[in-house]
Amino acid sequence: RKEVEQDPGPFNVPEGATVAFNCTYSNSASQSFFWYRQDCRKEPKLLMSVYSSGNEDGRFTAQLNRASQYISLLIRDSKLSDSATYLCVVNPSSGSARQLTFGSGTQLTVLP
């Protein structure tokens, strides 16, 4: 079983739609969680951290369910510019980034 699993997609949604991605992780001791965004042929960039209480940044909402060991990302009112691959990232330790584990990504295409 992979340490971090994501549905690879692709998710093709119309502009304005709401779309949700889930990610599961296997290490129950994991400490910190992130969503990164990667545009085609570019480097990953941090989209948002995921906190236990859930957090929101504009149209993006991230949630963590420690009991079920999954993380979700909700995108409301999708824009064409949201088309990218979204990487779920888990860190088993609270300090070093040495153990960051990346999911293989979920591809999103927002259609006009």
Next chain:
Amino acid sequence: NAGVTQTPKFQVLKTGQSMTLQCAQDMNHNSMYWYRQDPGMGLRLIYYSASEGTTDKGEVPNGYNVSRLNKREFSLRLESAAPSQTSVYFCASNDGQSQYFGPGTRLTVT
């Protein structure tokens, strides 16, 4: 402030050739990392350096060596390239919270 820079952007090697991928960051970060990204595999850590003068193996170190030349620079060397090393290579640095990636090097080994 250029962030994390990598050279070259693209490279084609023949099996058995050697090369060094260069990485530099101007954010005064202690930690630096080398990853490879392959389709369907996610990013996998090759080597990392927690601070100047230290390096440690990651998940997939075989076939690679690294040098932390100073706080800014962290290079990755392929001594004898193999087709299995065809990949996109990303360098990254970390400020204790977030990982910052360079633009990547696309390497093809024929």
